[in-house]
Each structure stands twice: as structure tokens, then as C-alpha cells.
């Protein structure tokens with residue numbers, strides 16, 4: 001993966017699937033919290049674009065289509081923004097859990113159709129197949145589907161032109177290897193300064209030049225999960241460098257490999273602006289040593 005030009009604060013630009021994107025992108029999941037203020041959600045996405053973000057991660061099941069509809073409206077007239085969605089789960093309105101697994105091939109196909117509609121696209125630039133075979137929420141019964149059957153459906157959708165490229169999410173190294181002959185554009189797994197469970201998958205991606213898109217880059221928003229910004233080592237490094245804890249956590253991720261692309265999750269414009277400056281933070285050797293020494297846990301995946 002070759003790194004080309006600016007914007008520097010966004011970590012430069014890399015080739016991602018068929019596209020060229022800033023290394024700092026935006027993960028839109030937190031916008032589901034803004035369903036009471038649609039205009040504010042649209043304004044936040046537009047601010048991200050104005051800052052140079054041109055890679056946005058979403059899912060139909062974020063707020064039962066709300067987030068996709070916000071993106072459709074915010075990105076009108078922005079053909080160069082690469083929208084990435086994920087399938088493998090669907091909205092489950094009116095039920096105890098707002099999301100249900102949808103792993104079967106016919107469900108994957110139906111999810112792509114729904115995403116096309118809600119995003120207002122004729123083709124989705126990249127679709128991640130979000131697997132459900134690693135914890136803590138594991139699919140059971142007919143929702144446990146072989147990766148080969150799912151990939152065959154994804155390839156068919158690509159041949160039909162409904163999706164341009166295929167990615168994987170929440171996957172083990174074994175699944176990445178089994179799917180790779182289909183031509184995989186990226187892997188999106190949980191990974192951060194406080195969660196390095198998928199170090200083997202990260203290393204494989206770095207060695208094979210496959211885009212690595214860590215989700216929960218700051219440890220996620222789920223209560224009870226460790227937060228990057230609360231680690232004493234992160235706070236100490238931030239104070240010393242005149243940066244903020246979130247910028248330090250994100251700069252550490254950018255430094256892990258050239259093929260790491262961030263999808264920052266926030267519903268706050270102030271946090272968005274702060275986080276989008278992470279590429280300008282230079283972590284020296286001392287800082288890296290301190291950060292690398294942080295004790296990490298096994299992350300949860302939601």
C-alpha cells in the first residue's frame with residue numbers, strides 16, 4: 001500500500017480497494033444517538049467531508065436505517081466519498097435487541113438491496129461481510145454459515161455490479177485465509193491500544209498489504225469496556241506532547257502500519273475536529289515504548 005499525498009492531519013492518503021482515501025475516515029455508528037436531531041447529524045458528516053474525510057463506515061442496522069439516510073442526504077453531490085457498509089446483521093425494530101443476525105446467503109443479498117436503497121446508491125463501493133462466529137455474541141443454528149457459501153454470494157453481488165469490492169469484519173485469521181482467493185479489500189476487526197486480541201490478523205494484513213480498519217479505535221462507546229482516553233500512560237504521553245489522549249491513541253494506531261485506516265466514531269463535532277488532527281501528532285520512541293507497555297484486555301465485540 002503506497003502512501004501518497006496529504007492531508008497530513010489525516011495521516012496522508014492511501015490506496016484502498018479501487019479508491020484513494022485519507023487514512024483518517026469516519027465511522028458513522030455513533031450517529032444513531034442523534035436520531036432526535038437529523039440536521040445535526042447531517043451537519044457533522046458535512047464537517048467531516050470539509051475536514052478532508054472521504055471514507056465513511058456505516059450499516060443499515062445503525063438506528064434502523066437512520067444513519068444510512070443521513071449519509072444519503074449529507075453526501076449528495078459528493079461522488080468521491082467512499083461509503084463502506086456491512087452486512088451479516090439486520091435491523092430488528094420493536095424487539096428487545098435492535099439488531100438480529102442475518103448471515104444466510106439470501107439474507108446477505110437482501111441486506112445489500114436494503115443498503116443500496118437507503119444509501120441512494122446504484123453500487124456500494126465496499127461491503128464488509130460481518131461474521132458472527134467470534135464472541136461475545138455468536139450466531140447459532142441456521143445463522144452459522146460457512147464462509148465459502150457467504151463469499152460465493154458476495155462474489156455474485158460483485159459480478160452483478162451491486163457492490164464494487166468485498167471486505168471482512170470480525171474475523172479470525174483462518175476466515176481471512178479461506179476468503180482471500182475471492183479478492184478481499186480490507187479487514188475490519190476490533191483493535192486499539194486497549195484491545196490487541198486480533199494481533200495475528202493485524203500482522204497478516206500488514207504483511208500482505210491488505211487494508212486494516214480497526215473498529216473501536218478508542219475502545220468503543222460501550223459502558224464497562226476499557227477506554228483508550230482513560231489510560232494513565234496515554235494521558236501522560238498526551239500531556240508531554242501537547243496533544244489530547246484521543247489523538248495519542250489514534251496516532252498510535254496510524255503508526256502500527258501504513259495499511260491501517262481509521263474510522264473515528266463520534267457524534268460530537270468538537271471530538272471529530274480533535275480526532276481528525278491525530279495524523280499531525282508525532283509519537284517519539286519514548287512515547288511508543290510507554291504506549292506499547294499498556295496492558296491490554298480481550299475486547300468485546302458488539
Ligand SMILES: NC(=O)c1ccc[n+]([C@@H]2O[C@H](COP(=O)([O-])OP(=O)(O)OC[C@H]3O[C@@H](n4cnc5c(N)ncnc54)[C@H](OP(=O)(O)O)[C@@H]3O)[C@@H](O)[C@H]2O)c1
Nearest residue numbers: 027028029169215216217218219220221246265266267271
Ligand atoms: N464491524 C463491526 O462489527 C463494528 C463494530 C463496532 C463499530 N464499528 C465501526 O467502527 C466505528 C468506530 O467505533 P465506535 O464508534 O464504536 O468506537 P470508538 O471510535 O472507539 O469510540 C467512540 C466513543 O468514543 C468517544 N469519543 C470520540 N472521540 C472522543 C474524544 N476526542 N474524546 C473523548 N471521547 C471521544 C465517543 O463519544 P462522542 O460521541 O461523545 O464523541 C464514543 O463514545 C463505528 O462508528 C462503526 O462505524 C464496526
